[in-house]
Amino acid sequence: MTAASGALGGLVLQELQNLPAGPVRPTARRPRRPEEVRADYDDPASMREAFAGADRLLLISSPELDPARRLRQHLDALEAARRAGVKSVVYTSFLGADTDPTGLTEAHHATEQALIGGDLPYTVLRNPFYSEAFLPPAAARGVTSGTGGRGLNTAFRADLARAAATVLTEDGHLGRAYDLTGPLWTFPGLAAALGLPYREQEPPGALGWLHAQVRSGRYERQTGDLERLLGRPPTPITR
Numbered sequence: 001m002t003a004a005s006g007a008l009g010g011l012v013l014q015e016l017q018n019l020p021a022g023p024v025r026p027t028a029r030r031p032r033r034p035e036e037v038r039a040d041y042d043d044p045a046s047m048r049e050a051f052a053g054a055d056r057l058l059l060i061s062s063p064e065l066d067p068a069r070r071l072r073q074h075l076d077a078l079e080a081a082r083r084a085g086v087k088s089v090v091y092t093s094f095l096g097a098d099t100d101p102t103g104l105t106e107a108h109h110a111t112e113q114a115l116i117g118g119d120l121p122y123t124v125l126r127n128p129f130y131s132e133a134f135l136p137p138a139a140a141r142g143v144t145s146g147t148g149g150r151g152l153n154t155a156f157r158a159d160l161a162r163a164a165a166t167v168l169t170e171d172g173h174l175g176r177a178y179d180l181t182g183p184l185w186t187f188p189g190l191a192a193a194l195g196l197p198y199r200e201q202e203p204p205g206a207l208g209w210l211h212a213q214v215r216s217g218r219y220e221r222q223t224g225d226l227e228r229l230l231g232r233p234p235t236p237i238t239r
C-alpha cells in the first residue's frame, strides 16, 4: 500500500492487522519505520521496486493540489504496478469523480478512466469528505456555515479505512466502484447536537466555495455502499 505514513494509510494498516490479509508491505515517500519501503509518486523506479512481488496494491490518492501533476503521479503508480506484476489495484477516488472531470475531482476522474481503459483489474473506492474536517474545535462557542441547512454525506477516515481493508482482503470486488457515503448531517443539526448556537454566514475563500457546493445539494447523495462494506451503519458525525 502507498502513503502508509498518512492518516488514512495508518488506519488501513491497523485494520489489516485484524483481518486475514497475508503479508502487508507499507510504502511511504520517506520511510520512517523499519517495515516501510520507499515509494515516491514522483519517482516511478522507486514504485516499481516497492511494488514488485505484490498481489494487490492499495493506491491512496496523492495530496498534490495541481491536477496535472497529481494525475501524472497516479498514472505512474499504475504503470509501475503493471510493470511490477501486481495483479489488482484498489484506488481511493472521490465521490462524484465518475461524472465530474473538473475541479476537485479532475485527477480522480482521469485516473478512473485510466483504470477502466487499462488491463489491471481494479476496485474504485469513491470516498466522501472526511467528517473530521467539519468538527468544530473543542473550545468553539458556536457554529457558522453558509450551507443553508443543506446536508453533507461525510464519513470518518476510520470507517473508510475499514472499507478499504475489507475490499483488499475479500474476493468479489474487482471491476467495481463503490460510492461511499456516511450518514447525512447538517451544520444547524451539528450545532444543536453539540449544544452550540448556529449562525448562517458564508466563510471566505475556498471554504466559501465548498459551502456553496453544499448549498447546491451536491453532497446530499446517499448510497448503501459504505454500510454494506462495513456490515454496519457508518459512524455518524455526532457519535
Ligand SMILES: NC(=O)c1ccc[n+]([C@@H]2O[C@H](COP(=O)([O-])OP(=O)(O)OC[C@H]3O[C@@H](n4cnc5c(N)ncnc54)[C@H](OP(=O)(O)O)[C@@H]3O)[C@@H](O)[C@H]2O)c1
Residues within 6 Å of the ligand: 002, 003, 004, 005, 006, 007, 008, 009, 028, 029, 030, 039, 040, 041, 042, 060, 061, 062, 063, 064, 092, 127, 128, 129, 130, 133
Ligand atoms: N476525502 C477527503 O476529505 C480528503 C481530504 C484530504 C485529502 N484527501 C485525499 O485522500 C488522501 C489520503 O488522505 P489522508 O488524510 O491520509 O492524507 P494525509 O494524512 O495528508 O497523507 C497523505 C499521504 O500522501 C503521502 N505522499 C505525499 N506525496 C507523496 C509522494 N510524492 N509519494 C508518495 N507518497 C506521498 C504522504 O507522505 P509523507 O508522509 O511523505 O508526506 C502521506 O502519507 C490524500 O492524499 C488526498 O488525496 C481526501
